[in-house]
Amino acid sequence: MGEVSGQNALAAYRAIGGGVAIVPSVSVVVPAKNESRNLAHVFSTIPEWVDEVVLVDGHSTDDTVAEAQRLLPSVKIVHQQGKGKGDALIAGFEAAKGDIIVMMDADGSTDGAEIPRFVAALTTGADFAKGSRFASGGGSDDITFNRHLGNRILSTMVNILFGTRYTDLCYGYNAFWAKHLAKMDLAEFTGFEIETVMNVRAAKVGLSIQEIPSHEYNRLHGMSNLNVLRDGIRIGKFIVHEWLSGSGQAHWNSGSSATARRQEHQARLEASLVAAKTADVEVP
Ligand SMILES: Nc1nc2c(ncn2[C@@H]2O[C@H](COP(=O)(O)OP(=O)(O)O)[C@@H](O)[C@H]2O)c(=O)[nH]1
């Protein structure tokens, strides 16, 4: 057995609450499109031990960026190039430097106080910690009848087609080890389907997934960007494509723009891995 010597060996650990102390670094990625009025609340819920907050601005026309910098001078701002929540998250994931990445919304619906639950699951063996409003202990103040129904239908589809036992498919509060990101191959999924893609791909590539009960609050100010019918159809389309592609991974289309986008994404990813290696971070 290796020697663990006193103070130095313990110095790397930091307490995250609930009797848990961790070594890995944690980045929180927050996509935000015109969320200026919600940021004070959202940031106030993020625990102090989080190493990095990455805010991905979606071409906001309010002062989301200035407000984020005012509230949290250390915030890393990423300006997404394309459109959509998926595009924003992909950009944020690439910019994030943490060993663990937590994704949460900027509208006040997800509570940073739950981050320790997600991180604790990851540091005790899970590869992917998936928030669920419908697991025992979870809940939602925000979900409408149509959303609930759509989510139930899509969750059932995924559970039958991919052998999962998810209680909540379309929910944006998740966390995972950054080293698993490339396996999920997210590059083409720019819209609200991103969460479903991650949940399905995580299962498909054999990650160990733990559902984390989570409470979804009402959006504080502003309006949702999601359109139940349009985005529900997009999600359904992905599920069917992915299932038809068997053990492979589906793509929206095989056109040259999609291929170019994937290649560009791969190059950026490789560059960031090289950077991480240079910085002496463990990269599998
Ligand atoms: N950067 C960025 N963020 C987005 C975009 N669309 C949605 N978001 C953010 O994603 C989160 C969830 O979006 P929201 O509109 O609340 O959808 P809902 O929670 O499904 O109703 C919020 O923090 C939004 O600001 C986008 O196109 N770009």
Ligand SMILES: [Mg+2]
């Ligand atoms: Mg919301």
